[in-house]
Structures are given as C-alpha cells and as structure tokens.
Amino acid sequence: MATGFTALWAITLAAWSGWGIPGSGLVQSVETLHLLVWLVFMLGIMRYAQGGKSGDRGSIRNLTMFIYGLSLALLIVPFITGRLLLADQSKEISFFGYVLLTICGLFLVENLYRNTRTEQRWGIKFLCLGVGGLFAYDFFMYAQALLFKQLDISLLSARGAVYALVAPLIGISVARNPQWSLSVFISQKLVFHTATLLAAGAYLLLMAAAGYYIKTYGGEWGGALQVIFLFGAAVVLLALLFSGQMRARLRVFLGKHFFRHRYDYREQWLNFTNALSHCKQDALPHECVVRAIADVVDSSGGLLWLHRKDGCLEQVSHWGVSGGESEVIEGDDVLVRYLEERAWVINLDEYQADPELYAPLELPDWVAELPRAWLLVPLLDQGRLLGIVVLTQPRASVPFNWELRDLLRTAASQAASHLAQLEAVEALAEARQFEGFHRLSAFVLHDIKNLIAQQSLLVGTAARHKHKPEFIDDAIDIMAHSVAKMQRLMQLLRTGVSSGTSVRTNLVTVVRDAVENCAAGRPVPRYECDLDEVWLTLDRDRMTSVIENLIQNAQDATPEDGVVNVGLTRDDDRLVVVISDNGCGMDAAFVRDRLFRPFDTTKGDTGMGIGAYECREFVHSLDGELQIESEPGKGTSVRIILPEVATMASEDDGLPNMESHG
Numbered sequence: 001m002a003t004g005f006t007a008l009w010a011i012t013l014a015a016w017s018g019w020g021i022p023g024s025g026l027v028q029s030v031e032t033l034h035l036l037v038w039l040v041f042m043l044g045i046m047r048y049a050q051g052g053k054s055g056d057r058g059s060i061r062n063l064t065m066f067i068y069g070l071s072l073a074l075l076i077v078p079f080i081t082g083r084l085l086l087a088d089q090s091k092e093i094s095f096f097g098y099v100l101l102t103i104c105g106l107f108l109v110e111n112l113y114r115n116t117r118t119e120q121r122w123g124i125k126f127l128c129l130g131v132g133g134l135f136a137y138d139f140f141m142y143a144q145a146l147l148f149k150q151l152d153i154s155l156l157s158a159r160g161a162v163y164a165l166v167a168p169l170i171g172i173s174v175a176r177n178p179q180w181s182l183s184v185f186i187s188q189k190l191v192f193h194t195a196t197l198l199a200a201g202a203y204l205l206l207m208a209a210a211g212y213y214i215k216t217y218g219g220e221w222g223g224a225l226q227v228i229f230l231f232g233a234a235v236v237l238l239a240l241l242f243s244g245q246m247r248a249r250l251r252v253f254l255g256k257h258f259f260r261h262r263y264d265y266r267e268q269w270l271n272f273t274n275a276l277s278h279c280k281q282d283a284l285p286h287e288c289v290v291r292a293i294a295d296v297v298d299s300s301g302g303l304l305w306l307h308r309k310d311g312c313l314e315q316v317s318h319w320g321v322s323g324g325e326s327e328v329i330e331g332d333d334v335l336v337r338y339l340e341e342r343a344w345v346i347n348l349d350e351y352q353a354d355p356e357l358y359a360p361l362e363l364p365d366w367v368a369e370l371p372r373a374w375l376l377v378p379l380l381d382q383g384r385l386l387g388i389v390v391l392t393q394p395r396a397s398v399p400f401n402w403e404l405r406d407l408l409r410t411a412a413s414q415a416a417s418h419l420a421q422l423e424a425v426e427a428l429a430e431a432r433q434f435e436g437f438h439r440l441s442a443f444v445l446h447d448i449k450n451l452i453a454q455q456s457l458l459v460g461t462a463a464r465h466k467h468k469p470e471f472i473d474d475a476i477d478i479m480a481h482s483v484a485k486m487q488r489l490m491q492l493l494r495t496g497v498s499s500g501t502s503v504r505t506n507l508v509t510v511v512r513d514a515v516e517n518c519a520a521g522r523p524v525p526r527y528e529c530d531l532d533e534v535w536l537t538l539d540r541d542r543m544t545s546v547i548e549n550l551i552q553n554a555q556d557a558t559p560e561d562g563v564v565n566v567g568l569t570r571d572d573d574r575l576v577v578v579i580s581d582n583g584c585g586m587d588a589a590f591v592r593d594r595l596f597r598p599f600d601t602t603k604g605d606t607g608m609g610i611g612a613y614e615c616r617e618f619v620h621s622l623d624g625e626l627q628i629e630s631e632p633g634k635g636t637s638v639r640i641i642l643p644e645v646a647t648m649a650s651e652d653d654g655l656p657n658m659e660s661h662g
Contacts, residue, residue, distance in 0.1 A: 002041040009034035010160065028094060032074040035101045035138070038131060039067050042108040045124070046115075060111075067104050070097055095146040102142065105135035123176045130169035137162050195250065200237060207233035272296060272411050276418045284593070285422055286317035289415050290389060293377065294319065296411050297398055299391040303370070305329060306387040306419070313388060316592065321392050323370045325588075329388070334362055339378035340385040345405045345412075346376035375400075377408050379416035386416045451482050505543070507534040507642075511568050511577060514547035522560040525551050528567040534575055536642065538622060546615045550579045550638050553612070557636065558583035575642045582635040591628050 012030045015021055043064055074097040109132040116124055141155045207230060215226040240246050272292060279288035290302040301320025305313040311331030315324055329336060338344070338361045348367070351358050367373060372392040379387040389412065398404065458478055465471035508531050515527040547566075554564045558581045567578045586595065596613050619626045623643055630636035 002037045005034055005037040006163070010163075013160075029075050031098070032071055032101075035098065035105070036067070036071045038134065039071075039101065039105055039108065042105065042112065042131060043067075045127070046108060046112055063104060063107070067101065070100055070104075073097065074101075092146065092149065095142050098142040099139060099146060102135045102139035106132060106139065109135065124173055126169040126176075127173035130166040130173070133166045133169075134163065196241070200241070203233075203237055268296065268407060269410075272414065276414065279418065284317065284589075286419075287319045289419060290317055290319045293389055293408070293411055293415055294391055296407060297375070297391065297404060298394045298396065299374065300372070300395050301392040303390040304387060305390075307331075307385070316387075321371055324366060324390075327364075327366050329364075333364070334360075335364065335367075335376075335388075336385060339376070339388065340380070340383075343378060343380055343409065345378070345408050347400050348373050348375065350400065375408070377412045379412050379419065381413075381416040381420045386419060389415075448486075451486065455482065502537050502539050504535055504537055505540045507536050507543075507575060507577075508532065508568060510540060510543050511547060511566065514544050514551060515566050517544075517548055518551045518555065521552065521555045523555060523558055523562050523564050525555070525564040525566050528565060529569075531568060531570065534568070534570070534644070536575070536622075536644070539618075542618055546618055546640070547577065547579070549612075549615055550640075554579055554581040554583065554636065554638075557581060557585075570644070571641075573644050575644050577640040577642075578637060579640075580635065580637040585632045585635050586628075586630040587632050591630060595628065 009030050012022065012027060016027045043060070046060060074094060109128050112124060113121065113128045137159065141152065141159065144155065145151045211226045211230045211233075214229055215222040218225045275292035275295065276289070279285045279292065282288040286304055286306070290304045294300070294302045299320075302318070303315060303321065303324060304317045306316045307313055313329040313331070313336070315327065318325075338358075339346075344358075346358060346361070346363075348363075351361075351363065355361075367376070367390075370390060373390055374393045375391040377389040377391060378385055379389060455478075458475055461471075462475070508529060511529065512527060515525050518525055551564065551566060558564055562582050564579070564581045569576050569578070596616050616626045619640055619642070625639075625641040627639040627641065628636065629639070
C-alpha cells in the first residue's frame with residue numbers, strides 16, 4: 001500500500017504540475033493519503049515488533065485514533081472550507097495538519113528504533129533512516145510553509161529527488177525482512193524478456209550512435225560504411241538473441257541477482273555435512289555418499305562411477321536404481337573431458353531438448369539407456385575428475401535452475417573431497433596392514449632361524465650320541481616341538497608370494513601342474529585343455545601359486561560331491577584360464593567390496609585374506625584381467641585373461657626347456 005500510493009501520489013503531482021490536472025482539492029487529498037499510508041505502515045511494523053508485549057499499547061492505540069481522525073479531517077478540509085474560509089486560511093489549516101502528521105511519523109520512527117532489541121536493529125535501522133528522512137523533510141517543508149504561509153517552490157521541486165535517495169534504504173530493510181511483503185512477485189520469464197528487450201534497445205541505440213559517427217566522419221564512404229556497420233550490428237544482435245548459451249547465461253545472471261533464493265543454504269550445508277559424517281560409520285560408504293547427494297534434490301536413486309588406477313571410471317556403487325554395471329568410461333572420453341573442463345551439471349532432459357546448451361558434448365548411447373536418468377553430476381577434487389554421479393528423476397517435480405545447479409556443484413565438491421579422503425585413509429590403512437604383515441614376517445623368520453639352529457645342533461651331536469636311548473628320546477621331542485611350532489607359523493603366514501624371476505614358460509604345463517598339486521583336495525579338479533604349448537614370459541612359481549590358490553578357493557566353496565573345472569583356451573590374441581565350480585557362490589556386493597580387500601577373509605583362522613588380492617595384483621602386472629562371475633547358490637567362474645605376447649617355442653629356438661612336473 002505504501003509503495004503503491006507513493007507511486008500514485010508521484011503521478012498525480014506530475015500531472016498537476018505539468019497540465020494542471022486534477023484539481024487542487026484532489027491533489028491535497030492524495031497528499032494526505034500518501035502520508036497516511038506510511039503512517040499505517042509504521043503502525044503495522046510497531047505492532048509486529050512488539051509481538052505479545054503489552055508495553056505502550058495504550059499510547060499507540062490513542063495515537064492511531066488521532067492519526068485517523070486528523071487524516072479524515074484533512075481529506076474533507078479542501079471540500080468544506082472553500083465556502084467558509086478564505087483560501088489562505090484553508091491552506092494554513094492543511095499545513096498545520098501535515099505538520100502534525102509528520103510529527104506523528106517521526107514519533108513512530110523513534111519509538112520503533114528505541115523499542116527494538118539491539119541485536120535486531122540491523123533489520124530496521126535503514127527503514128528508520130529512510131522513512132524518518134521522508135517525514136523529517138516533509139516536516140521541514142510544511143513547517144516553513146506554515147511560517148511563511150506558502151510552500152517553498154525549491155523544497156517542493158527537490159522533494160521527488162529526496163524520495164528517490166531514501167528509497168534504497170527502505171528497500172534494504174524490506175529485503176532483510178521478507179515477512180513484511182505480500183506474496184506478490186515478478187516471474188523470471190517476464191524479467192528475462194524485459195531485460196532482453198532493454199538490452200537489445202540499448203545495443204541498437206549504441207550502434208545507431210556509432211553509425212552516425214561513421215557517416216559524419218567517414219568522408220565519401222561514410223554512407224556505405226554506415227550501412228555496412230549497421231547491417232553487421234543487426235546480424236550480431238540476431239545471433240545473440242538466437243544463441244541458446246547466451247539465453248541460459250542471461251537467465252542465470254537474472255536469477256542470481258534479482259530473485260530470492262529458494263534454498264536455505266545454511267540448513268542445506270549442515271544437513272549434507274551431517275550425512276557425509278554418517279557415511280564414515282556406514283558399511284557401504286560409497287552408497288551412502290550417493291544417497292546424500294540424491295537427498296539434496298529429493299532424487300529417488302543414483303549411480304556412482306569412480307576413477308580406477310588405469311585412468312578409467314567404473315561403477316562402484318548404486319542406490320535406489322541399477323544399470324550400467326558393465327559400462328567402463330575411458331579416461332579420454334568426451335564426457336570426461338567436458339565435465340573436467342566445464343565442471344557443469346548436465347541435465348539430460350535439457351540436453352535432449354536443446355543440445356546446443358552443452359555443445360560440443362556428445363553423450364554415449366548407454367547414458368540414455370539408464371533407467372530414469374536425470375542429472376550427471378561431476379565429482380571434482382582440486383580440478384581433477386574423481387568420479388561421476390548419475391541421479392534419477394526426483395520423487396516430485398523440481399525446477400532445474402542455476403540455484404539447483406550451484407547447490408549440486410557445492411555438494412559434489414564436498415562429496416569429492418570426502419571420497420578422496422576415504423581413498424587416502426583406505427590406502428594408509430592398507431599400507432599399515434602390509435607394514436604389520438612384514439613385521440610379522442620378521443618375527444616368523446626369527447623363529448625359523450631359531451628352529452634351524454636347534455636342528456643344526458641336533459644334527460651336529462647325533463654322530464656322537466645316536467646310540468644312547470636318552471638322546472633318541474630327546475631328539476624325538478625336539479622334532480615334535482619343531483613340527484608343532486612350524487605348523488603354528490604356517491597358520492600365521494600363508495602366502496604364495498615368490499621371489500622368482502620372469503622366464504619363458506609353457507602356460508599349459510603351469511596349469512596342469514597346479515591341477516595335479518591340488519588333486520589331494522576334494523572335490524578333485526577336472527582339467528580340460530586342447531592346447532599343447534603356449535609360451536609366455538612370466539614368473540612360473542607365482543603363476544602356479546595363483547592358479548593353485550584359485551583352485552583351492554573353489555574347493556573350499558564346493559562340497560565334496562561338487563564339481564571344480566579348470567581349463568585353458570585361446571580367445572583371439574588372448575589366453576583365458578577358467579576355474580569354475582558349482583559351490584555356494586558370492587553376491588555382487590561381496591565381490592565388489594570384500595573379495596579383493598587385503599586381510600579380509602571368511603575362512604577364520606585358516607586364511608589371511610591376501611590370496612585373492614595377490615592373485616589380482618599379479619595378473620594386473622602381466623597386463624591381464626581377473627574377472628569374477630558368481631551368483632549365490634549357483635557357483636563361481638574365475639577367468640584369468642592374459643595377452644599372448646609370445647609365439648610358440650620350437651625345438652631349434654635355443655631357449656632352455658622350462659617344463660617341470662615336480
């Protein structure tokens with residue numbers, strides 16, 4: 001009401017000053033209403049500031065009645081005093097009434113500031129300065145008019161400029177106290193089109209001025225140069241108006257600087273930080289991070305891809321949705337480069353509707369096949385793309401704008417730091433475990449040295465005392481003690497690591513030897529191979545240990561009447577060793593999160609939890625792959641895929657025969 005009547009008052013005074021309309025009586029009534037609405041506004045703020053306090057309610061109520069009565073009198077004075085009083089007397093009465101109204105306004109401003117708590121004055125101090133300045137200026141103007149019996153034309157002319165100067169002060173307080181305003185707003189669409197129109201108009205005016213300058217000072221070619229310049233300016237304007245990226249940037253600029261934020265960022269930041277803190281205690285921290293990011297936009301699910309050591313990105317977790325498990329994103333993929341360079345959240349719906357907004361990005365086909373995919377959120381840590389989160393459609397419609405994009409980018413940056421820290425902690429824990437393992441190895445070697453010394457002493461004295469029964473009894477006791485102690489050491493230290501060197505080796509022989517070495521276990525492994533010789537350069541002992549370890553794992557997971565098959569085949573330029581069984585199997589979460597984690601075992605005291613880890617690391621050192629296909633209750637299939645980098649050895653190649661059937 002206050003701002004609306006102020007605008008009406010300004011228009012009325014402008015029309016009266018320029019064209020003499022409307023009449024002076026109506027102008028005087030509008031002046032009274034203008035002061036009245038600001039007094040009503042201040043009374044409303046006073047009641048809001050007092051809340052439930054009794055305070056000066058009686059005084060404020062009496063003042064309110066006085067203001068309403070005085071305003072009513074001033075409204076009817078111009079219409080009833082024209083016949084009863086002279087014009088000068090009527091003006092004096094009006095001036096006196098306006099002085100009283102402005103004094104009431106100053107009284108309300110002073111009371112509002114004085115009765116507001118110190119810590120809350122930051123919200124109303126600019127309002128008191130602005131509205132107090134209006135009432136103070138009007139008081140001075142009308143007091144002088146009452147004294148000299150006429151308005152000072154200079155003060156009246158400057159009044160509009162004074163109101164314009166104090167308007168920003170009032171606007172600051174209104175922005176700090178949104179509860180004062182009605183639920184009236186200007187849509188972003190209207191602001192966008194208005195800003196576009198104004199910008200285009202300003203651009204055309206500037207180009208017209210430049211064209212006039214060119215024509216005036218261009219000499220004989222001035223006219224032609226002006227036409228060429230204006231045509232080029234028009235082409236540039238049309239290109240800008242039809243540019244999707246320029247429209248998007250303008251919307252973001254207007255939204256950031258002219259509209260109230262939708263989210264309470266303090267609350268959002270605290271909630272997200274708490275969610276990440278809970279992820280530290282979660283059994284599946286990657287899934288917890290996906291859930292925390294999805295909750296920011298009320299998404300129903302998400303998928304997480306993270307960087308591997310080889311630079312590719314693979315899916316490590318999902319929540320509320322599945323799909324794309326087999327998709328691996330190469331490190332030099334267009335999507336990876338775009339996200340790393342732009343750090344931009346990709347709206348798949350927006351991409352489908354207007355791909356120009358994301359030029360030159362071309363999404364891979366499998367992204368469109370993900371169920372209900374909505375957003376691609378990059379996880380950037382110090383400018384490096386750590387991973388990608390794919391969020392599904394929200395549970396309820398959520399408008400996607402600059403604010404939501406910035407909120408997601410902030411949350412993703414925090415999540416990336418959390419994941420990087422998680423990886424660093426896991427690497428540190430793994431290094432400490434290996435440090436402890438090596439320390440344990442040192443103790444074991446020390447005990448073995450003592451056993452060797454004990455056995456050496458026994459051997460050294462056997463020649464002299466072997467005919468004594470007491471010596472024989474002692475020797476047997478010593479041997480029994482040594483065997484028991486070595487068995488305990490074997491339980492503490494079970495590893496297949498060998499310090500051998502890489503040599504030309506027949507892989508067929510290695511697989512066959514490993515099967516024969518595991519034949520004592522149950523079920524007995526079945527060997528199937530149609531190849532005679534396949535020569536590779538590798539560490540024979542470690543390769544044998546890897547295959548034996550996988551066969552023993554299959555035997556441990558399979559009942560005695562089950563089946564364990566071992567085979568070797570050639571697939572194009574790759575060699576594939578397959579160990580399959582029909583045992584208990586494993587679920588995908590166990591394979592992903594626990595199978596290759598060092599020192600994590602399900603065999604109790606009989607295992608150390610480094611066999612599968614060592615197998616995978618050795619295969620990777622050969623530029624190979626270790627693939628696991630398993631399903632609970634249906635068995636497991638392990639595939640060792642190695643590149644065939646050597647040809648078959650002939651009898652005349654001069655190489656030593658490394659076959660061994662020991």
